[in-house]
Amino acid sequence: MNHDSRALLAMLAACLLLGSSEPAGAQPLSPYRHYSSSLFITGNFKLSFPRQWGEPSAASGTSEESPTLSPVLLPLSVSSFRTVGNPVVPRRIASGVPGLVGEQRQQLEAALLELLKGYEHLLDQNDEQRLKNNLAGAFNFLFLSSYGVLKNGEELSEEQRESMLGQINACIAMRLKERRLSDREKQELYESAVLSGSIIRGLYNEGRDKGRAEQLKTARELAKTLLEQWMGLTIEKVRLDGNAVRIG
Numbered sequence: 001m002n003h004d005s006r007a008l009l010a011m012l013a014a015c016l017l018l019g020s021s022e023p024a025g026a027q028p029l030s031p032y033r034h035y036s037s038s039l040f041i042t043g044n045f046k047l048s049f050p051r052q053w054g055e056p057s058a059a060s061g062t063s064e065e066s067p068t069l070s071p072v073l074l075p076l077s078v079s080s081f082r083t084v085g086n087p088v089v090p091r092r093i094a095s096g097v098p099g100l101v102g103e104q105r106q107q108l109e110a111a112l113l114e115l116l117k118g119y120e121h122l123l124d125q126n127d128e129q130r131l132k133n134n135l136a137g138a139f140n141f142l143f144l145s146s147y148g149v150l151k152n153g154e155e156l157s158e159e160q161r162e163s164m165l166g167q168i169n170a171c172i173a174m175r176l177k178e179r180r181l182s183d184r185e186k187q188e189l190y191e192s193a194v195l196s197g198s199i200i201r202g203l204y205n206e207g208r209d210k211g212r213a214e215q216l217k218t219a220r221e222l223a224k225t226l227l228e229q230w231m232g233l234t235i236e237k238v239r240l241d242g243n244a245v246r247i248g
Contacts, residue, residue, distance in 0.1 A: 029107035031115060031195075032202040034218050037225045039096045040192045043185055047139070047171040047231045049247040076165075079135040079172040081186035087116055089191035115198040116191060135186060136169035138193035143168065143231065145197035146223035149204040150235045159243035167247070196226055 090112035094105045119141070123132050131137030143164060148155055156164070181189070200223045207215030227233045239246045 029104055029111055031108060031111040031199055032206050032215070033097070035093070035097065035199065035222065037222060037229060039093045040196045040226065041230055042188065042192065043181075045175065045179070045181070045185075045189060046229070047168065047175060049167065049171055049232060049237075074166070074170050074173055076130055076134055076136060076169055078176070079137075079169050081133055081135070081183045081190070083133055083187055084182075084184045085187075087113060087187075087191055089188055089195060090116065093195065112195055115195055115202075119194050119198065133187075133190065135172050135190055135193070136165055138190045138197070139168045139172070139231065140165045142193045142197035142200075142226065143233075145201040146227050147235065147238065149200055149219050149223045150227075153204075153208070156240070156245070157243065160240060160245050163244045167245070193230075196222070200226070 090109045093112060094100070094109040097105070097108060100108065120132055123129060123137075128137075140161065144156060144161060200219050203215055203219035203222070206212065207219060224235070227235065233247065237247055239248060
């Protein structure tokens with residue numbers, strides 16, 4: 001992914017401020033709050049990463065195991081889909097958050113819709129149309145957001161982001177061989193991954209900037225849970241190897 005994730009979060013924040021249609025003086029309902037991970041994960045779809053590295057070789061300092069995936073051979077189109085209608089996940093999430101009344105749910109749904117629009121607008125700005133309506137791009141965004149939160153703001157390089165994108169794309173291709181999904185199901189997965197990645201990073205940035213320890217904890221807990229339940233990963237399994245990301 002070629003765009004800087006910090007620029008993405010700035011864009012998302014701007015979308016929330018500028019895109020709100022609330023009356024003057026009214027505060028839009030923030031999407032950065034506590035959520036149950038079950039609101040994002042649906043349909044029993046989970047990625048699985050084959051082990052890719054073993055113990056370093058004493059002579060070379062490099063891994064004795066070669067990656068079992070060949071992501072360079074797979075085009076991103078294997079994880080792309082066609083939209084079948086308007087977004088559906090923002091309403092589902094807003095309806096599942098406890099303690100909100102009707103108008104508040106509408107405000108939260110609108111804020112979540114702005115997060116989706118902000119993500120796709122930035123893809124357009126950065127000439128990354130290849131990642132629009134693409135599951136690998138959405139899950140890579142979730143991974144990058146979770147990695148940054150669990151590593152206290154550490155960011156991957158452009159080459160490392162591309163490495164992870166290719167691996168996720170290969171994992172999705174294998175998973176779709178085992179279980180076919182309709183375009184509607186893929187659209188829901190895409191929206192859920194984009195929203196969860198946006199919320200995780202937004203929670204973290206807001207908590208860090210405003211000194212809210214509980215918000216930082218919420219961001220880390222959601223990142224950890226979604227990585228484990230949705231991508232089969234723990235942060236301890238992720239290793240940076242030059243320009244590549246290895247999972248083991």
